[in-house]
Amino acid sequence: MTAVGDWAYPLHLLDRINSPEKLDAQLDSVLFNDFTRTGEFNREELDETTSAIMRLLYGHKLTGYTFDPRLADAMRGYIDKWQNPETGCWGQWVVDRYGRVWKMDDTGITFHVISDLHGQVQHYDRIAKRLIELDKLDYPAGPRMSGHYENHLNWDLVTIFRYAWPSLDQATRTRAQSEIQQMLDWCLSQSLQADGTFKTSEIDDTLGDAQMYGVSFLRDAGYFDATRRFWTNKDFPDSEAVRGRIRVRLEATGLGDPSLRQAYDDLTGK
Numbered sequence: 001m002t003a004v005g006d007w008a009y010p011l012h013l014l015d016r017i018n019s020p021e022k023l024d025a026q027l028d029s030v031l032f033n034d035f036t037r038t039g040e041f042n043r044e045e046l047d048e049t050t051s052a053i054m055r056l057l058y059g060h061k062l063t064g065y066t067f068d069p070r071l072a073d074a075m076r077g078y079i080d081k082w083q084n085p086e087t088g089c090w091g092q093w094v095v096d097r098y099g100r101v102w103k104m105d106d107t108g109i110t111f112h113v114i115s116d117l118h119g120q121v122q123h124y125d126r127i128a129k130r131l132i133e134l135d136k137l138d139y140p141a142g143p144r145m146s147g148h149y150e151n152h153l154n155w156d157l158v159t160i161f162r163y164a165w166p167s168l169d170q171a172t173r174t175r176a177q178s179e180i181q182q183m184l185d186w187c188l189s190q191s192l193q194a195d196g197t198f199k200t201s202e203i204d205d206t207l208g209d210a211q212m213y214g215v216s217f218l219r220d221a222g223y224f225d226a227t228r229r230f231w232t233n234k235d236f237p238d239s240e241a242v243r244g245r246i247r248v249r250l251e252a253t254g255l256g257d258p259s260l261r262q263a264y265d266d267l268t269g270k
Contacts, residue, residue, distance in 0.1 A: 088126030196249030208259025
């Protein structure tokens with residue numbers, strides 16, 4: 001096995017961001033979207049670039065690359081500057097034809113920032129309130145696709161609500177409880193099938209993704225485990241039967257796909 005630091009082909013592509021100045025320039029190039037002039041909409045590039053950099057800087061991935069020691073703090077400063085002070089969310093900054101900048105709120109990007117920073121962000125009360133306001137909108141602004149829920153996006157929301165819960169007032173908690181219950185009802189009645197699989201949809205790249213995100217949502221909503229049930233004191237008496245049905249189906253696949261294996265491990269607590 002090659003030791004970290006002894007890579008045969010060092011990642012020189014990271015040189016382009018390896019100073020606070022280079023990092024700011026790269027991120028600004030995708031943060032601002034002047035699509036009426038360029039004809040390009042680079043929301044995906046912004047999302048993937050920022051998420052990848054945070055995962056490299058904050059311990060998600062090992063590369064053997066030597067980062068500028070100032071870079072982690074610089075990235076953190078950029079995230080703080082990028083956060084919408086009114087809503088707490090993150091998203092693309094759209095430049096209109098008159099040069100005005102509109103700070104868009106994006107459920108998907110907001111989730112990635114919070115997840116990649118291990119929950120260490122500010123203004124959770126504002127974030128939760130804003131995401132609840134966006135609950136009927138389609139992705140990327142809201143958590144729906146073509147007007148309906150998706151387990152992938154439901155998991156994003158329930159993860160954010162879990163982090164935010166200690167910061168929320170009772171009125172916001174009540175609204176979040178209602179939203180999580182609706183997502184749970186949809187998952188169990190519309191997404192989960194009689195054979196123990198989750199329906200594959202337009203947002204899932206593979207069958208394995210559909211199973212992984214279905215299990216992730218149910219797990220992190222506390223459906224299977226009362227100790228994870230941060231949002232309600234309800235019991236779910238059918239949960240063990242549902243877990244068993246999903247488990248049998250996953251085992252029947254052989255678990256050769258990494259996402260299916262991840263779903264199985266999340267379901268069984270491994």
